[in-house]
Amino acid sequence: MPKIVELRQDRNLIRSNFDGYKLSLDAVPLIRQELNKIPYKATQNDAQYSLLHTELFSMQNLLYADPWCRTTTYFVSTQGEVVCSNYDESIGRPQAPQVVYRMKSEKPRVNGDYNYSMRFISEKYCVVCNGKRQIFLLETGDRRKLLEWKQVSSAEICNAEESCNFTIQDCRLDIIQEQKQISMILGNIQTKDIANGTSNHYMHLYWAKWVQNDTWTFNILDSLEGRGSLYYCAFEPRSESLVLCSNREIKFKSENEINTIGTEVLEKPQLHTEKNENSGFQWSQTDEDITIKFDVKEDKEKTDYNVKCTSDKLTVKCSEDTLLDKVLFSKVDQDLTTWTIENNFLQITLSKQISSLFWTSLLENGEGPKETLDNINSNPIPMEQQPIANLEAPIEDCDFPIGIMDDEIKIERFNLPTKSVTHSVLLGSTPPLFSTSLRPGFPLAIATRQDVDACLWLQQYNPSKPDVWALRHEGNLHAFGYVQASKQQKKFMDCSPDLNYAIITESHRHIFLYKSNYDSENSLRNRHGPQVQIGKQHLITLDNVGEVLGMATAATVVTFLTEKYLLYLQIN
Structure with missing residues (x-):
């Protein structure tokens, strides 16, 4: 069972006062070089x-x-x-x-x-x-x-x-x-x-x-x-593990051959069986917490339930019925245990005493149902009814990916010696925006949409602790996650290594350049509010250059390969 890794944003990299991009009519030098x-x-x-x-x-x-x-x-x-x-x-x-x-x-x-x-x-x-x-x-x-x-x-x-x-x-x-x-x-x-x-x-x-x-x-x-589609592929240092992102399950082919002989499928041994006397609930975990959910019985109220938790044991009763009375896999902080009833679920949250310890089962000796990876933490409210982060900015149709709403996109770490998935990052139905090289010799960074921003993540790996792996928030492209969603004809997206700008190009006609700082900005303020920061947007139109075949970014220039020309867009 892979360990679930959360994407944790560094709040120091986020500009809470960023107020979007302003279209600039300043010319951006574009050099054409015939091929x-x-x-x-x-x-x-x-x-x-x-x-x-x-x-x-x-x-x-x-x-x-x-x-x-x-x-x-x-x-x-x-x-x-x-x-x-x-x-x-x-x-x-x-x-x-x-x-x-x-x-x-x-x-x-x-x-x-x-x-x-x-x-x-x-x-x-x-x-x-x-x-x-x-x-x-x-x-x-x-x-x-x-x-x-x-x-x-x-x-x-x-x-x-x-x-x-x-x-x-x-x-x-x-x-x-x-x-x-x-x-x-x-x-x-x-x-x-x-x-x-x-x-x-x-x-x-x-x-x-x-x-x-x-x-x-x-x-x-x-x-x-x-x-499925392959959105990201990068080795980690020493190349014993590979990090992939896709909207469908990826498996080692040798594993499939071992598990399939003719038409007979051999089931892999599992730590937990589907049929278990303690299968009336589902559970999941993060680095710090354990979440357990029971279906609320008909005609039962909160007063009918009794939850008692010690450091190593959990007891759940409904009236005279005992739903669970077992020793836990590891110790928890009983003072931080909480439980509530919402949306026809009894939800119990336990706090691990040892953070980042991966629980292979909820109960000792491998008892209990398997950990639920899908839907345990999903919001029961339909997406169209969920509140939006910024109430001043109404949600638009382009904010929802088309045709992939049912996909479950994951970033997974595959280990070659054990031929297993050791870590997994759940992205929901929104695919990564792009991948890019920020430092030579390092694995590619991956850009994901987080609210309206685009966050760039780098692999965090320690050779002395091969079981510890995470994605570190390396930088932020402010409001880029929101603006790119409306570009339906985009072909390539990228950013500069110093993250001073992001760029989108279509296959034939337009280039969109977004700079995080507006050159003429000087203490802009809302009429009755605090100082705000805005970025600059440039629109570059391509005439008779053929299809755009490639793009490469640097701090001072963006190079485009088309069917007829090499184009150099001078940033500074």
Whole structure:
């Protein structure tokens, strides 16, 4: 049973007096650089019709920023050339694009091949996948000097079906006991036929490792599969665990094979049985509390119930009937025990004596029903009737995601040695907004909507305590969660590494730039209220540039890759 982790906002990062964005008519410099190399954009074939295929082919960012030098970006041309574009901050102009590597001659690309993908794993190494079955480890040298790249090693992914194509979802370099190890997640979409003649599409994630001995050795360690969209994928340091976010369940494929033999499904051993004499209630836990819920019996009132709690035992009675009288899994603070009856539930809240201790069961010796992860803490009031946080700002239709209201989106931490999910973050039905690199060499940060804001979270991991894991609130994009909800045509979203601005781009027409500070702001105040802070919004219109294929952010410039141009939006 995974441990439930809560997202806890740092109140010091939230601006309670932020009053939205003001549209600015100031011009934002946009430099166009005509392309002499055409970017490669993959095309789906007739068999690739699912939503997973559409997301993979249409929403992939084809412009890759160097995390160690954010103003330097790369894309791959139709000729298999890695093209570098560099914006020189000292003169405020881009340099001419330059080819730094050419893929070896390969078979002509056809519809259905995936896009090229690349990841920079250090200041001198890069991993590239050709969208088929080959991956390359390249030595880039000092990338600031725009040197020609050299191939160190290559590998062909052979543990998969003949027709499989692949894309890199994440890649990380770790040096363990003076040995270089490159861990990577390679994704591809497969189709499975089911009994009634229809088929389902699955995202398969291959967990692979490249290890340097005398030569580089490539192995696939395991694989995971799920039917949902993949919103986030990032290794933690040392790459023993992987953090994924999806709207459907993801499992280790080896686990599925072990549990399924022919048509017979072998049930996994469970700590608790469904049929139990103490199954008339449900329970859940946080780091500090235990919540238990009983259904209120008909014609019974609060005075008919009696709850008695000691440090290690809980007794619940209704009139003469004993609903529960058992020893608890661990000790609680009896002085902080509370209980109430609301919405036809008797709800009891216990406070753990040992915070962050994960209870594998409610009662000692593994007795009692399993922990309920879904709906135990859900609000019984329908969403349209729930109060909104800011009563001055009426709720709008765009605040509710379309078509995903029934999805349960989770961030989960998968541990390879134990092949299990150790931690889980419940996001409800609202998917993450985007993921971005804030610091080179660190896992990607993930942005989620919290009320009207967008909060960025970084993995918090201590190698000496592998069982302790959390997401730390790293920064805040004020009111960005609210403004992005109305942009129905958005393709890419991102922010600067210093979080001074956020940006949204459509596929063809508009760019929306949001700066957290208004340049001319000087002690703005409401007429009868305190001082407020406002941000600045810019609207940039794109004319005849073709489809936007990629975007990369830096502190002073945003680079866009389109079908015809490289565009440089100067922030300062």
